Amino acid sequence: MSALSPQPSSKSATHTDLQANKYIPPWTSPYIIGVAGFSGSGKTTVAQKIIEQINEPWTVLLSMDNFYKPLTPEQRELAYQNEYDFDTPEAYDLEGFYNCIISLKEGKKTQVPVYSFALHNRTGENISIYGANVIIVEGIYSLYDPKVLALMDTKIYVDTDLDICYCRRLLRDIVERKRDIEGIIEQWEKFVKPSSVASVKPTMYNADIVIPHGSDNTKAIDMIIKHIRKQLQKKSEEHLAHLAGLGRVVVPLKYDNIKVLPKTNQLLGMKSIILNRETSNDDFIFYFDRIASTLISEALELVHYSPAPYDIITPSGHRITDGVVQAQEVVAVNIIKSGDCFMRSLRKIIPEAIVGKVLIQSDSQTGEPQLHTERLPQFSPGCKVLLFDAQVISGAAATMAVKVILDHGVEESEIVLVVYLASETGLRRILNAFPNVKIVVGNLSAVEPKEGQDNDTDWWMSMRFIDARRDDGTPIFINVETDRYGLPTLSLRPMAVTLGKPDVGSPMADEQSRAVAMMSKFGCGSGRDLPISAISGTIMRAATVCDTNVAMTSTIMPNRHRTVNRAEPSSLAWIASAMVLSSPETVTAFPRARPPIASMTIVHG
Numbered sequence: 390m391s392a393l394s395p396q397p398s399s400k401s402a403t404h405t406d407l408q409a410n411k412y413i414p415p416w417t418s419p420y421i422i423g424v425a426g427f428s429g430s431g432k433t434t435v436a437q438k439i440i441e442q443i444n445e446p447w448t449v450l451l452s453m454d455n456f457y458k459p460l461t462p463e464q465r466e467l468a469y470q471n472e473y474d475f476d477t478p479e480a481y482d483l484e485g486f487y488n489c490i491i492s493l494k495e496g497k498k499t500q501v502p503v504y505s506f507a508l509h510n511r512t513g514e515n516i517s518i519y520g521a522n523v524i525i526v527e528g529i530y531s532l533y534d535p536k537v538l539a540l541m542d543t544k545i546y547v548d549t550d551l552d553i554c555y556c557r558r559l560l561r562d563i564v565e566r567k568r569d570i571e572g573i574i575e576q577w578e579k580f581v582k583p584s585s586v587a588s589v590k591p592t593m594y595n596a597d598i599v600i601p602h603g604s605d606n607t608k609a610i611d612m613i614i615k616h617i618r619k620q621l622q623k624k625s626e627e628h629l630a631h632l633a634g635l636g637r638v639v640v641p642l643k644y645d646n647i648k649v650l651p652k653t654n655q656l657l658g659m660k661s662i663i664l665n666r667e668t669s670n671d672d673f674i675f676y677f678d679r680i681a682s683t684l685i686s687e688a689l690e691l692v693h694y695s696p697a698p699y700d701i702i703t704p705s706g707h708r709i710t711d712g713v714v715q716a717q718e719v720v721a722v723n724i725i726k727s728g729d730c731f732m733r734s735l736r737k738i739i740p741e742a743i744v745g746k747v748l749i750q751s752d753s754q755t756g757e758p759q760l761h762t763e764r765l766p767q768f769s770p771g772c773k774v775l776l777f778d779a780q781v782i783s784g785a786a787a788t789m790a791v792k793v794i795l796d797h798g799v800e801e802s803e804i805v806l807v808v809y810l811a812s813e814t815g816l817r818r819i820l821n822a823f824p825n826v827k828i829v830v831g832n833l834s835a836v837e838p839k840e841g842q843d844n845d846t847d848w849w850m851s852m853r854f855i856d857a858r859r860d861d862g863t864p865i866f867i868n869v870e871t872d873r874y875g876l877p878t879l880s881l882r883p884m885a886v887t888l889g890k891p892d893v894g895s896p897m898a899d900e901q902s903r904a905v906a907m908m909s910k911f912g913c914g915s916g917r918d919l920p921i922s923a924i925s926g927t928i929m930r931a932a933t934v935c936d937t938n939v940a941m942t943s944t945i946m947p948n949r950h951r952t953v954n955r956a957e958p959s960s961l962a963w964i965a966s967a968m969v970l971s972s973p974e975t976v977t978a979f980p981r982a983r984p985p986i987a988s989m990t991i992v993h994g
């Protein structure tokens with residue numbers, strides 16, 4: 390289904406929006422906020438308040454302290470005697486600080502040195518930052534360097550009385566930085582106070598916003614948060630509009646890069662089994678695993694092999710000279726959690742496979758996909774990456790996941806997306822952004838719309854909601870999910886949705902109108918008062934498979950359901966935002982026949 394924009398069908402493929410032909414993720418233009426002020430003025434406290442209240446995934450607080458220059462042993466000795474000046478701009482590695490912000494601004498994975506106030510030095514460790522949507526840079530000289538100022542979207546100066554700063558610093562340095570009181574006073578009088586007045590205070594004129602009285606000034610902080618929220622909303626709308634553009638037909642979808650499993654009798658037979666309500670839980674898992682294995686085997690056909698550098702001697706002594714060996718390392722990446730349903734089969738085929746994970750979830754209101762976390766291994770040069778997702782509908786999450794993998798140094802042509810169910814729109818969106826990615830898919834939506842199916846949306850909805858009504862006609866939301874043991878399972882929830890009006894002027898308005906039309910068509914029309922964006926969220930979240938609990942919608946078995954008792958925030962947020970309401974009397978427990986399998990190894994990068 391298209392979640393992001395109205396899609397012309399393949400027949401009317403005339404649009405040539407070449408600008409759309411590249412994916413720009415939100416982290417290549419992070420929103421950068423600078424917070425300056427005297428030592429002890431409350432910069433960190435204000436920054437933390439902003440982080441709490443804007444509640445954006447991947448907000449990074451970057452302290453300028455990490456960029457103090459490394460000291461020589463002599464300088465460290467001076468520092469221990471409070472004779473070293475840490476309050477002059479020269480004490481900072483301003484170039485390193487600038488390079489770090491530039492690198493983050495360009496969306497690159499960036500190493501930030503860890504600083505120790507106890508050692509007066511860098512610890513030698515680094516923190517790796519990648520994928521930040523918002524970066525708050527805090528430090529006495531964060532509004533000092535014109536080059537850094539040019540990179541900032543909002544510049545804040547926390548203006549607190551110097552005497553108050555002194556008192557707070559005294560307390561903090563004794564408790565947190567393990568300093569003695571005499572040393573703190575000495576350092577204050579000699580270095581901190583003079584530099585504060587002479588060098589820090591003038592940077593106030595570089596600020597867009599000055600907060601008098603620091604973190605106590607809730608009114609000023611609220612205003613700042615409103616301003617930042619507005620800017621972030623604009624940014625998110627641009628991202629969504631950009632993703633929508635990628636779904637438009639630039640050129641007709643090229644099938645050279647897409648391998649759809651042929652509808653052989655064997656495959657159709659397995660699908661018939663898993664769709665049959667009489668099928669046992671064990672058989673359901675067994676046959677799903679078999680389909681997953683077929684998909685993985687297809688993907689592995691794309692792995693490079695080369696002639697064996699040795700002759701093979703068989704047990705009966707024959708020499709074989711044309712053996713081949715795998716010439717490429719294979720790494721798996723899951724879009725969690727739906728991609729997990731492939732892992733059992735992957736383990737059988739490549740037991741030693743390294744598995745990385747990305748968590749991409751869509752915003753409950755706008756449907757914008759957001760990168761929440763990534764745990765990826767170090768990809769060796771030239772390796773093949775199999776990217777797993779249960780379904781690709783809008784393609785937004787998969788597009789984002791591909792970008793994350795590319796940012797980690799993998800060649801575009803070496804990425805193979807393995808997906809059970811996909812819409813043409815979603816695949817087009819991915820290939821418009823990344824034309825060299827390969828895709829192996831189990832079930833692809835009709836290329837030409839069928840009679841009565843005007844687009845991918847209808848196809849997707851019918852696949853998803855097939856057979857999904859109670860006797861009284863109430864629609865029921867059914868999903869095959871990956872459960873906490875990594876096994877495919879089903880959930881079943883009744884739906885109640887209120888249809889509202891699209892948000893006028895929003896880039897999603899057309900999409901929302903379509904969502905309303907679609908939902909009414911499928912019998913959803915009554916329920917609670919909700920803004921339309923929440924309904925759109927239902928469609929979008931499910932569509933982009935950003936919800937971690939959604940998987941394999943086409944393998945629907947109405948008799949297989951289980952108690953919805955999860956407490957994962959993502960699940961709760963999803964249920965709330967999507968207004969897919971659980972009602973205990975219709976959700977029954979499904980006894981698990983198998984013991985849990987061992988959990989997967991996650992390799993940290």
Ligand SMILES: Nc1ncnc2c1ncn2[C@@H]1O[C@H](COP(=O)(O)OP(=O)(O)O)[C@@H](O)[C@H]1O
Pocket residue numbers: 426427428429430431432433434435557558560561603604605
């Ligand atoms: N409004 C406030 N009232 C009382 N204490 C505060 C206030 N704001 C910050 N502090 C405390 O003052 C100390 C310095 O604050 P911090 O935010 O770390 O300042 P900075 O980052 O500017 O050096 C911390 O111990 C913090 O808890």
Ligand SMILES: Nc1ccn([C@@H]2O[C@H](COP(=O)(O)O)[C@@H](O)[C@H]2O)c(=O)n1
Pocket residue numbers: 427428429432454457468475476505506508509510528529581
């Ligand atoms: N080894 C160090 C390094 C820095 N300082 C002091 O920290 C102050 C800056 O940090 P804030 O969080 O207070 O903004 C700065 O005034 C330095 O004097 C230090 O004491 N020891």
